[in-house]
Amino acid sequence: MNNDLKKSLVWFRRDLRLYDNAALFHALERSESVFCCFIFDVNILNNLKNKKDRRVEFIWESIRCLKEHLNTLGSDIFVEYGDPKNLIPKLVENLNCDALFINKDYEGYAIDRDNEVASKLLSQNKALFKYKDQVLFEEKEILTANGNPYTVFSPYRNNVLKKITFEGIQQFDCEKNRNRLAKIAQKKLISLEEMGFQQTNLRSLKIEFGTMGANKLLEDFKHRIHHYKDKRDFPATKGVSYLSVHNRFGTVSIRHLARLAIDQQSHGASAWLNELIWRDFYFQILANFPHINEGKSFKQQFDQVKYENDADFFDAWKNAKTGFPIIDSAMLQLNQTGFMHNRLRMVVASFLVKDLLIDWRWGEAYFAEKLIDYDFSANNGGWQWAASTGCDAQPWFRIFNPILQSEKFDSEGKFIKKYIPNLSSLNAKQIHAPWVPFEKDPINFGVHLGKEYPFPIINHKEQRDKALKMYDLKHVV
Numbered sequence: 295m296n297n298d299l300k301k302s303l304v305w306f307r308r309d310l311r312l313y314d315n316a317a318l319f320h321a322l323e324r325s326e327s328v329f330c331c332f333i334f335d336v337n338i339l340n341n342l343k344n345k346k347d348r349r350v351e352f353i354w355e356s357i358r359c360l361k362e363h364l365n366t367l368g369s370d371i372f373v374e375y376g377d378p379k380n381l382i383p384k385l386v387e388n389l390n391c392d393a394l395f396i397n398k399d400y401e402g403y404a405i406d407r408d409n410e411v412a413s414k415l416l417s418q419n420k421a422l423f424k425y426k427d428q429v430l431f432e433e434k435e436i437l438t439a440n441g442n443p444y445t446v447f448s449p450y451r452n453n454v455l456k457k458i459t460f461e462g463i464q465q466f467d468c469e470k471n472r473n474r475l476a477k478i479a480q481k482k483l484i485s486l487e488e489m490g491f492q493q494t495n496l497r498s499l500k501i502e503f504g505t506m507g508a509n510k511l512l513e514d515f516k517h518r519i520h521h522y523k524d525k526r527d528f529p530a531t532k533g534v535s536y537l538s539v540h541n542r543f544g545t546v547s548i549r550h551l552a553r554l555a556i557d558q559q560s561h562g563a564s565a566w567l568n569e570l571i572w573r574d575f576y577f578q579i580l581a582n583f584p585h586i587n588e589g590k591s592f593k594q595q596f597d598q599v600k601y602e603n604d605a606d607f608f609d610a611w612k613n614a615k616t617g618f619p620i621i622d623s624a625m626l627q628l629n630q631t632g633f634m635h636n637r638l639r640m641v642v643a644s645f646l647v648k649d650l651l652i653d654w655r656w657g658e659a660y661f662a663e664k665l666i667d668y669d670f671s672a673n674n675g676g677w678q679w680a681a682s683t684g685c686d687a688q689p690w691f692r693i694f695n696p697i698l699q700s701e702k703f704d705s706e707g708k709f710i711k712k713y714i715p716n717l718s719s720l721n722a723k724q725i726h727a728p729w730v731p732f733e734k735d736p737i738n739f740g741v742h743l744g745k746e747y748p749f750p751i752i753n754h755k756e757q758r759d760k761a762l763k764m765y766d767l768k769h770v771v
């Protein structure tokens with residue numbers, strides 16, 4: 295079908311790019327004139343307590359980039375602040391559009407919102423077209439031989455790998471009909487302050503926005519991708535892509551990333567593709583097992599676990615005061631930058647649940663507040679993996695030893711020292727459990743524990759035993 299609609303509106307959400315964008319491509323294919331819009335959604339923004347939110351700034355900056363690009367093409371984007379359930383149908387009406395084009399969003403709130411918009415459009419006699427865009431394979435596209443959704447990653451991945459070369463990664467050429475973008479006068483962009491938000495430290499962190507920002511990271515990563523498998527677990531090493539925030543807001547196309555990984559053909563590239571597939575895996579878990587949206591464990595029998603939930607321990611964890619350098623440095627990375635290395639996410643999550651004996655949902659909520667790349671499905675998946683309540687999770691009796699994790703993945707203590715300079719005089723033997731050498735010779739130890747850095751708030755061995763009892767699932771599993 296070509297050009298069968300006069301005017302259409304594309305509503306950008308978590309797909310903030312003009313290339314390889316399914317909804318934009320189809321709107322351009324089918325319409326004489328295409329308008330673009332983005333809504334800063336008060337239903338989401340009003341729930342953000344901290345008005346210096348890195349995500350809001352990242353979105354705002356990426357919209358600014360998108361707008362600048364559209365302006366060079368003689369077009370623009372309508373950016374509004376309010377409730378999209380009212381604003382979108384109104385915009386469709388006011389612009390006299392025949393149809394709305396969107397890319398699907400799989401989270402609970404978004405599904406309800408889109409359903410409400412859909413029913414309003416129906417009553418206005420307007421069409422709605424929805425596309426898969428943020429994942430390679432969605433919902434029920436990858437099923438077991440019995441037609442059920444997968445709950446274990448490896449067979450899911452194997453099935454994806456069989457299909458991926460044929461489907462799922464085609465590029466949507468949005469350039470072809472770009473001249474159909476509506477020619478409109480430039481509009482002033484609402485500021486962060488007008489929405490009650492403030493600038494954060496994103497610029498000093500040198501985080502780059504929009505598709506240009508994603509492309510820079512990708513160019514840099516292309517040269518490192520072959521080493522990904524060997525280097526991805528070491529937080530002091532530049533081993534990962536750092537693209538998660540771009541994946542979250544769609545400033546890069548997931549199909550573009552998958553094509554790149556497939557074309558590269560190395561162990562590193564395959565390991566990276568594996569992670570992209572984990573991302574899809576958790577999206578399909580969310581779509582097929584919606585009980586996880588309601589705060590429930592994937593394996594619901596684990597909802598019987600009685601966590602101790604000590605509020606002081608939780609504060610110490612959040613504020614990087616546990617006395618375990620690897621945990622505290624990781625939490626400082628999160629608090630100061632909004633990012634945390636994947637290995638460390640696993641270590642701090644395990645520590646919260648299996649050392650501090652705190653409900654994984656508390657940690658999940660804290661990450662949701664702080665992570666710049668926060669995505670419900672990956673975050674919930676990661677937490678439930680660490681807490682052993684998830685679909686393809688760490689067995690409940692496997693408990694990370696934070697000291698061994700530290701020795702293995704930050705052996706020289708480089709990462710720790712970056713975030714806890716007070717420990718910079720310690721050597722590679724001392725830094726992972728500084729209380730051990732301190733207790734032997736407090737006078738001559740380089741750091742005054744209890745003053746310059748806390749004593750450990752727990753004893754790992756004792757807490758491990760308690761965790762095993764807490765998870766004593768003989769009666770549960």
Ligand SMILES: Cc1cc2nc3c(=O)[nH]c(=O)nc-3n(C[C@H](O)[C@H](O)[C@H](O)COP(=O)(O)OP(=O)(O)OC[C@H]3O[C@@H](n4cnc5c(N)ncnc54)[C@H](O)[C@@H]3O)c2cc1C
Binds near residue numbers: 537539634637677
């Ligand atoms: C407790 C916990 C919470 C997490 N919360 C989130 C979250 O809110 N948002 C988020 O995007 N990721 C989350 N992850 C997954 C992972 O830690 C991040 O995606 C990764 O650290 C981002 O860094 P990167 O872009 O350099 O990743 P790379 O290693 O370069 O991987 C490439 C891309 O694959 C995806 N990816 C990588 N690992 C995973 C994974 N385990 N699960 C799902 N997708 C993955 C990301 O989109 C990432 O950008 C979480 C993991 C854990 C253990």
